[in-house]
Amino acid sequence: MTTHKKTPDTLRSARWFAPDDLRGFGHRSRAMQMGYAPEEWAGRPVIGIVNTWSDINPCHTHFKQRVEDVKRGVLQAGGFPIELPALSLAEQYVKPTTMLYRNMLAMDAEELLRCHPVDGVVLMGGCDKTTPALLMGATSAGLPAIYVPAGPMLRGNWQGHTLGSGSDAWKFWDDRRAGIITEQQWIGIQGGIARSHGTCMTMGTASTMTAIAEALGMTLPGASSIPAPDANHVRMSSESGRRIVEMVWEDLTPARIQTRKAFENAITVAMAMGCSTNAIIHVIAQGRRAGHDISLDDFEKASRKVPVIANVRPSGDKYLMEDFFYAGGLPAMMTRIREHLHLDEMTVTGRTLGQNIEGAAVYNDDVIRTVENPVYAEGSLAVLRGNLAPDGCVMKPGAADPRFLKHSGPALVFDDYPSMKAAIDDENLDVTADHVLILRNAGPQGGPGMPEWGMLPIPKKLVKQGVRDMVRLSDARMSGTSYGACILHVSPESYVGGPLGLVRNGDIITLDVDARTISLDVDDAELQRRRAEWRQPERRYERGYGWMFSKHIEQADQGCDFDFLRTDFGAPVREPDI
Numbered sequence: 001m002t003t004h005k006k007t008p009d010t011l012r013s014a015r016w017f018a019p020d021d022l023r024g025f026g027h028r029s030r031a032m033q034m035g036y037a038p039e040e041w042a043g044r045p046v047i048g049i050v051n052t053w054s055d056i057n058p059c060h061t062h063f064k065q066r067v068e069d070v071k072r073g074v075l076q077a078g079g080f081p082i083e084l085p086a087l088s089l090a091e092q093y094v095k096p097t098t099m100l101y102r103n104m105l106a107m108d109a110e111e112l113l114r115c116h117p118v119d120g121v122v123l124m125g126g127c128d129k130t131t132p133a134l135l136m137g138a139t140s141a142g143l144p145a146i147y148v149p150a151g152p153m154l155r156g157n158w159q160g161h162t163l164g165s166g167s168d169a170w171k172f173w174d175d176r177r178a179g180i181i182t183e184q185q186w187i188g189i190q191g192g193i194a195r196s197h198g199t200c201m202t203m204g205t206a207s208t209m210t211a212i213a214e215a216l217g218m219t220l221p222g223a224s225s226i227p228a229p230d231a232n233h234v235r236m237s238s239e240s241g242r243r244i245v246e247m248v249w250e251d252l253t254p255a256r257i258q259t260r261k262a263f264e265n266a267i268t269v270a271m272a273m274g275c276s277t278n279a280i281i282h283v284i285a286q287g288r289r290a291g292h293d294i295s296l297d298d299f300e301k302a303s304r305k306v307p308v309i310a311n312v313r314p315s316g317d318k319y320l321m322e323d324f325f326y327a328g329g330l331p332a333m334m335t336r337i338r339e340h341l342h343l344d345e346m347t348v349t350g351r352t353l354g355q356n357i358e359g360a361a362v363y364n365d366d367v368i369r370t371v372e373n374p375v376y377a378e379g380s381l382a383v384l385r386g387n388l389a390p391d392g393c394v395m396k397p398g399a400a401d402p403r404f405l406k407h408s409g410p411a412l413v414f415d416d417y418p419s420m421k422a423a424i425d426d427e428n429l430d431v432t433a434d435h436v437l438i439l440r441n442a443g444p445q446g447g448p449g450m451p452e453w454g455m456l457p458i459p460k461k462l463v464k465q466g467v468r469d470m471v472r473l474s475d476a477r478m479s480g481t482s483y484g485a486c487i488l489h490v491s492p493e494s495y496v497g498g499p500l501g502l503v504r505n506g507d508i509i510t511l512d513v514d515a516r517t518i519s520l521d522v523d524d525a526e527l528q529r530r531r532a533e534w535r536q537p538e539r540r541y542e543r544g545y546g547w548m549f550s551k552h553i554e555q556a557d558q559g560c561d562f563d564f565l566r567t568d569f570g571a572p573v574r575e576p577d578i
C-alpha cells in the first residue's frame with residue numbers, strides 16, 4: 001500500500017482556493033460563477049485534463065467524448081476535473097510538419113500546468129508528436145501525471161484486403177504511378193484505409209510512442225494497445241481519471257517514475273516493437289527533460305541485444321495494432337522480454353512494472369513472437385557514423401532490401417524538397433537503381449522542423465522498371481509507417497554546415513550497416529575546397545515562432561528540444577506568486 005503524502009491543505013490548488021484573502025475570494029467567486037458549489041472543489045485535488053482534441057485531428061476525434069469519461073473517473077475518486085485544451089497536432093494536416101510544433105505543444109502543456117490551480121494531470125494524446133510533447137511538458141512541470149493514449153484505429157479494409165496506415169498508401173501509390181491499379185481502385189483504397197477514429201494502426205510513430213509511454217510507467221497497464229473504438233478504451237479513460245486523484249495524494253510525480261532505468265525499459269520495448277525511427281529523437285528529448293543523458297548509443301546498444309518480436313507492419317509482415325491487442329497487447333509482449341527489462345521500476349499504478357505485467361499472457365505466437373522465433377534477431381534500428389555523419393544518422397535495417405545493407409553508389413543530390421519533387425517523375429532523369437538519392441536542407445533548421453521527407457520517392461522511370469527500394473540519405477525524418485533503405489537524421493544537418501551539404505552528383509557513397517559506417521569517398525582537400533564555397537540557404541522564417549525555433553532548436557542527435565527547455569538551463573522555475 002502506498003502512503004498518502006498530501007493533505008487537503010498541502011494541495012497546490014489550495015494556494016488558489018483556500019486563503020481567506022482577496023485573491024482567494026476572487027478564485028472562489030469565479031468558480032461559483034461557473035456553477036460550482038465550494039464543496040465541489042474545497043479540499044479536493046484539482047485535476048487538469050490536457051486534451052489535444054480538435055475538429056481537424058481524426059486521430060483524436062473521440063477525445064471530445066472520452067474526456068467526459070476521464071472527468072467521470074476524477075469525480076468518482078473525489079477530485080475536481082478541469083479540462084485544459086491544448087494545441088492539437090494532427091500529423092496529416094499540420095504543415096510543413098508537426099515536428100516544427102512538438103516543442104510548442106510541450107511548452108503549452110508545461111505552462112498550462114504551471115499557471116493554473118492544478119494538482120495533477122491527465123494527458124490526452126496519441127497522434128505522433130502529441131505523446132512526446134505532452135510527456136516532455138508534464139515532466140518539466142513536475143506534477144503527478146498519467147497518460148491516456150488515443151489508441152490505434154481499426155484495421156483498414158478495402159474489398160476484403162486489410163490495409164495499414166501509411167504503409168499501404170505508399171505501396172498503392174507506387175502501384176498507381178506504375179499503372180498497376182486504376183483510379184477507381186485508388187479511390188476505394190482512400191475510403192477504406194482509415195475507417196475509425198484513433199491513431200495509425202501500423203507500428204508508426206504513434207503506436208511506438210504510446211508503447212514507450214506505457215513502458216516508462218506513465219500509463220495504466222495495457223492502455224497503449226487498446227483500439228480507440230473499443231469499450232475497453234472508455235473504461236481505461238475513467239480508470240485513469242480515478243487513478244490520478246490517488247496519485248496526487250501519493251505525490252507520485254513523473255520524477256519518481258521516469259528514472260534512467262525506466263527510459264532503458266522504454267528503449268528496450270521500442271526495439272522489440274520494431275519501432276519508428278522518430279522514437280530516437282523523442283526519447284532523447286524526453287529523457288533529457290527527466291534529467292538523464294540519453295543518447296544514440298543507448299539505442300544502438302539496445303538494438304544489438306533486443307530482438308523485434310512484435311510482428312506488426314511495417315517491420316512485421318501482415319499484422320496491425322488491432323491484432324496486437326487481441327494477442328495480449330504490450331503487457332503480454334513485455335513478459336517475453338522480461339530479462340531485458342528493469343522490472344522494479346515504479347509506474348503510475350503505484351506498483352512496479354514487474355507487478356503490472358504479472359499474469360499477462362500472449363494469445364497468438366505469430367503476432368507476438370517468442371525471442372527464439374523473432375521477426376528480426378537484432379537491429380530494429382542502426383546508428384551509422386562516418387565522415388558524412390560525424391554525429392550519427394539512423395536507419396531501420398529490417399525495413400530495407402537486404403542487398404543495400406552493404407552498398408556503394410553514386411550520389412544524386414537534391415538541394416530541397418520542391419526540386420526533388422519536380423525532378424523525380426522526369427523519365428529522363430539520369431538515375432539507376434544503384435544511385436544514392438540525397439535530400440538535404442531538410443533537417444531541424446533547414447526544413448525547418450525536419451519534415452518526414454526521408455523516404456524519397458523512387459524515380460518514376462525506375463518504378464516502371466519494377467524498382468521498389470533504393471538507398472536514400474537525408475537530414476530529414478521519415479514516417480514510422482515508411483520503409484526502405486532510408487538513412488535519416490544525418491547530424492549535423494547540411495543547413496548548419498554538415499558534410500551532407502558538400503556532396504556533389506556522382507560522388508561515391510559507401511554504406512556498411514554491419515560495420516555501422518557511412519562514408520563519402522572524396523578526399524579531405526577537395527572537401528575543404530567545397531566547404532570554402534558553401535553558402536547557407538536563406539531562412540524561411542524571419543519572424544514569430546519559426547524564428548524562435550531556428551534560434552533555439554538542437555540537432556537531431558540531441559533530441560531537437562529547444563536549448564532553453566533543457567532541465568539544466570537556467571534556474572528551476574519557482575511556483576507563481578498568487
Ligand code: FES
Pocket residue numbers: 059090091092126127128165198199200204206
Ligand atoms: Fe495521427 Fe498517424 S496520423 S497517428
Ligand code: MG
Pocket residue numbers: 091128200204205206479480481
Ligand atoms: Mg506518422
